[in-house]
Amino acid sequence: MSSSTLTPAGGAPAGEGEHTAQARGRVLPFPITGQEIVLIAVIVALWIALWLGTPAFLTSGSIVPLLVAMAPVALIGIGMTVIIITGGIDVSVASMVMVCAVVVAKAMVDSGVSLPVAVLLSMALGGVLGLVNGVLIAYGRVHAIIITFGTANLFKFVGLQVFGGSTVNGIPDTLDVFGRGADGRTLGVPHSFLLMLVIAALAWYYLRHTPSGRHLYAIGGDADAARLAGVKVQRRVLSAYVLTGLLTGLAACFVIAQGTSTLAPNVGAGMELSAIAAVVIGGTSIMGGRGSVLGTVLGALLVQTVASGVTQLGWRSQLASLFIGIFILIAVGADLLRQRARRTA
Amino acid sequence: GEGSGGSASGGDSGGSSASGGGGGGDYTVAFVPKLQGIPYFEAMNSGGKAACEEIGCTWLYQGPVEADPAAQADIVRSYIQQGVDSLIVAPNDPDSMAPLLKQAADAGIKVATADTDAPNSVREVFVSQASTEGIGQALTDGLLSAMGGKGKYAIVSCGQTAQNLNSWIDVQKAYTAEKYPDAEIVDIVYAGEDQAAATQMATDLMNAHPDLTGLVGECTSSAPGVAQAIRDAGKIGKVFSVGLGTPQSMAPYLTDGSSSASILWDVENLGYLTAWTGVQLADGQELQATNDVSSDITGVTFDPSSKVLLLGPPLTITKDNAGDYDY
Amino acid sequence: MSDISPTGSADTAPVQSSTSGAAAERLSVTGVSKRYGAVRAIRNADMTVRAGTVHALVGENGAGKSTLIKILSGAATADTGAITFNGRPVTISGTADAIALGIATVYQEPQLFPDLTVAENVFTGREIKRHGRVDWTAQNARVVELLELIGLPARYATVPVSELSIAEQQQVSIAKALVGNAEVLILDEPSAILTDTEIEVLFGVVRRLAASGVSIIYISHRLDELFVIANEVTVMRDGQTLGTWPIGELSVRRVVELMVGGILEDNPVERSIPDAAPRLVLEGLACTGEYTDVDVSIRPGEIVTLYGLIGSGAAEIAETVYGMRRATAGRILLDGKPVSPGSPREAKKLGIALLPANRKLQGLFGFQSIAFNISAGHLPLLSRMGTWMDRGRERQVARDFIQRLAVKTPHERQPVSAMSGGNAQKVVLARQLVERPQVLVLAEPTQGVDVGAKEEIHKIIRQLADEGTAVLIVTSDLPEAIRVSDRLQVVRAGTTTVEFGPGATQSDVLAAAAGAVDQEEAA
Amino acid sequence: MSTAVSPAPAQAPQPEDGSSQSRSRLGQLPATVLRALLTQRIVLLLVLLLVVVVTMTTLSSNNYLAAPYDLSYMSSALISAVPLVMLGLAELLVITSGRGGIDLSVGAIVSLTSMVFGFAYGEWGWSLWLAILLAAAFGGLCGAVNGFLIAYVGYPALITTLATYYAFSSIAIVINDQQPISTAPIQDFFSTARSIEVPVGDGLPIPLGTLTFLIPIAIVVWVLLNRTTFGRRLYGIGTNDVAAQWAGIDVRRTRFSAYVLAGVISGLVAVVTVAQFASARPDAGVTGTGMALPAITIAVLGGVAITGGIGRVAGVVLATLLIVWLNAGILLAVPGNAGSQYQLLALGVVLVFAALLNGLTNRRYGRTG
């Protein structure tokens, strides 16, 4: 439909050739931003430093658990990136993890549900919770942070009711396929991490190359303008929250798989802040309209590297959050500087 | 430990209150745990409920959703308002609970602590599961017997400010230095109440100290966490762990050897003793030097100088007896 | 308003929809009404737009023009009324509906996405797809054609919009509307921030589109434009449509009379400026990358205009005087003493006030009251010891100015977000007048303001000058520049060039601004 | 130049809208009331508060509650309102300052300042007043870190305060080896958190903190916002900070001040918390969900617009009373663990309901305060 554009009576303007040639050049030499390059450099530097500090760091015994631990945060972070690109935020993801985890754990323990079914169940449930957020935000037209503060409480209530004042014991080890032990790895790489990477790649493609992905950026840039341009703003916003719900449901399975055979009601606590930290360290603008999935994955990796590194170096474990705080400031500061440089250039 | 209370996890936890009871001479005993929803306190709840059914009292139980002193204080205030006869608290922060207990005592309520003491408060009794020394030493002995009496080990604790955990750690440090000169505590880390964090930290500790042969999980969330880390790293038999874990959550790890032993006590009995103590206090009964509480709980000692009622020595849970407990 | 006396009904009869020999009806609205809360934005409006014509829509600020076209473009829904498109009744319940029908709109405020490229902006909502993904290559190629058409360099296709100037962004908005097979193109004040050259390009595009059968609805407050571009004119007043006239039956004067509902008296202004030492002197002022070698001198009571096309550097000169920008060379002299304000606060302390060009962005505190908006620039004055608000005085000042500038509002607690452009502009202007400034800089003082309000604002400016203020106006509105100023300096390519006294003609000034007049003629 | 321009010749004063309103017929009354209810957050909160209190009292008098829901219970529950109102006001200040203003670090500032106060008063033997002053100043310093980064460097507030939340809470834990301070002076300090009897009826136990901290702070913030030029500047930058700059307002300094003030209030909350808990705890403000999220929740429920420029002290106070008294009632109405769980439900429902109502009224009646 759209390619049949209006041709002015005067015909095609002259000199088309040169201009198109120029404009067809790539937007960027690589599909990678400055922030991502900085992050990669920082992570590499940290890994080298850690390796010098504790030679065991660069062994699979150390790296693999690190990848397993960062996978759920990165996965939720991918959804959060999409949401933040639209100018929203979701602080209810931690409660969503809890609801999904307890339902799935109970289903597996009490009803003997098989792993694939459990994962689908968890994602479906997460999708429904995301739908609740999305409907309230998109159609209630209320700022996302307010609604998700509210639903965080509601979801937590639901989760605690399902827990019924107890933990879930005896979770089967079929979930080990996500990364724990030898069965959980292919060529030494844990499956949860691989799965997360595949989803990150799909999300990258979706955000960068599909119309609806680009619409998410437009909405974050100026939602009114997007609406006037014919973008189905409400539907897109809704889809961002549903997507996050689905990913959070999957992340909940990763979280169960990471834990012990017992699931306690505090599962997932604090994950919303870790996910947001990963997203902002990755260079996504909290104001919306700008951001990348790759950055988020790197951000999650950085946070987990710091947390593990502090323990492995034998420093006081509480210092980890101090360093994470500092890294957030550095990462965002670097982004600010680059933007400023670009503006004055 | 016959699990008289049945399962504590009935659908929604409204069932945990027995407000119907209140006949003529019945006393109302209220217990406020550190937080709700963990097997440990829910087992105390079922023990307390069972006690009240047997000896005739009304058992109230309400815990905050987070281990948060402020949320706990709200609940204590509501029990003061309800005018319960005895109020027993497992304080998240003993110092901050002290003034509230004073307030309760001023309102004519008998106050006590259980599980965690508030020594600087007006509490009339502390219902202790086991002595601090007893627990610290049992943990150390349990681990070092598996480690062969020597080697490096690390502790994965939970809340950084949890007073009982910190006092056990102090005992472990002193006792290790004194009794096991060839053993060394290389690190103490804090994972909060988060199992996954405990697992990750235990993993990091094993990487950082390749010669590490022991791990202690200092609370019910980190005990299975450290065992899981050993299992994941494929170091069962090379690295040993003990912890303060509930029997059900530790059972799989005790079975495969990633945990050598869990040091605990009969939690339901502790709940039973708590309820019984509440009734004694409300009734104005003096506690004896040794008390026979029920057919199952006998010889409970009371130290009048420290006002500590001691359930007994800690219990070592192994793969052989883990199945005896349903929490 | 005082120089307009009311008359009876219009003596020129509006055209009927049955006007003979005309092209087919493309779009028509009948009996359309829309309320916003208590405000009846439009009442029972009728308009018929025919194929291949340029249909102008004019009216005072707040007459309801934007609201009417928002209804046509699906950005707002009418409460009552009917719309027919190509003879068929249609319902437009969202922008997607309008776009699907072939109604493309360029809104009054540019509606763009700052972090996306020009190409993406143009295609947002109607991407060219191949196998489900965006066909970047095809899109970019198409955008290059459009950029060519509207006179922007082709390399802009892949530049983020945030890096373009406001005027360029407006042109991108137009390009955006040209994508897709539009049968109706709505332009809401497209020329307000365009330079004359850019307007010429725009008109070229509009004429070609009209020739190919597209209907164009054109809103503008620059009434002289209508006679260059429009075929028919619909006039709105107070939310109602008065009728539609062929352009040939109208004159600027007649249009104005229809808009304001009265007869316009032209009273040429005689001003004499007392001889005095200059109040403000800009001496060889320069700011790297923006302007160089600017010389301006204004006496107390004098009104000097810097006329420059957007991008000429005129706006940046004004910003420098107000401390928003630092000069890199030259001096600013205030009453003979060199000053260099480093911030608006410092400028204000020196007695320099500035009316910003972008009312909504730089001027208004949206949902705050009129009183708040006026007092915001004068907190030290309207408080005791600079700390405690003197609310009685604040209220009094607000009421005084509401009366003095004839702001249409029930009371001073009314939020300015609920006011029309012209009234809001008066509120921002009032803020500059509270502490009678020594030097008043006015950037585009009547942008988007209707003729009636414009005349009032001009009167206020003269009155202020009469009281001894040195006034510097920076504008790209030439009739205004000639009408209001005692002296006019043309800014071109970042430097002040030719100077004109009273009685300059538009063609002379335009020629100078476009670079046709050289220094020798001015000498 | 400091003299105001005298207005043009005086004419008849404009009619006050009061007179036009008095003309409104009685038939419009329901519509007016509905409008007030929907557009005025304060009115809505008052009505909700009334509903809660009436419902609870009715349940109580019919013996559905575990204990009487009476004035003395309600007033003793106020003790948890003290930190909540204060931090709600801190959030009010920073959220109103606009450009995504928010402060996630208030709880961490409370933790860290608790320790500083604990050192000064509990260990170094400073006098109480000096120690309180130190706490306020130290809190202000923490706020200044946020404010500097946000206002002067241009960091987004959410990210900055997330980072300082991590950093401050970590320092608070490390500073005293995660040990709380509860020396004798600190324990005695609890006396300031006790209740005093107000001779109403049988004597009403009013928590002292309400009188010593809550009411004074609320009044100070109210005066700041409504009676000073700072308030005008704050609302100005929150509404449109570009316009504020063009109007000659020192935007950066104003925004910076908002964060400093939020820090000062957090520092004072630390004092309140130390008194209430009779110990200075390194995790005082970050245990459980921490103090920041409830404070933001209260601010938002109290009608503070997350986009800046709108927010009233009365809204925050009423929202706190609503939540505190609702929670206190739920504890009596729902025994057992479910009690605390239903508190979550109630908070979530109230929050979502109020937010949706706001969205609705914004569309219907235009933006309101």
Ligand SMILES: Nc1ncnc2c1ncn2[C@@H]1O[C@H](COP(=O)(O)OP(=O)(O)OP(=O)(O)O)[C@@H](O)[C@H]1O
């Ligand atoms: N965000 C964008 N905005 C505008 N143009 C873009 C954007 N992304 C890509 N393009 C254009 O699309 C073309 C292809 O881009 P890109 O390399 O990302 O696609 P691709 O099909 O993945 O190519 P390749 O297979 O070579 O990686 C380039 O001409 C580029 O300029």
Ligand SMILES: Nc1ncnc2c1ncn2[C@@H]1O[C@H](COP(=O)(O)OP(=O)(O)OP(=O)(O)O)[C@@H](O)[C@H]1O
């Ligand atoms: N979203 C809105 N909410 C409330 N009132 C509105 C809204 N939009 C427009 N109005 C009011 O409707 C009336 C018509 O406004 P409109 O924008 O259509 O005028 P206009 O003719 O385009 O004026 P201008 O020339 O200043 O752009 C004005 O009184 C305006 O205040």
Ligand SMILES: [Mg+2]
């Ligand atoms: Mg590619």
Ligand SMILES: [Mg+2]
């Ligand atoms: Mg308009």
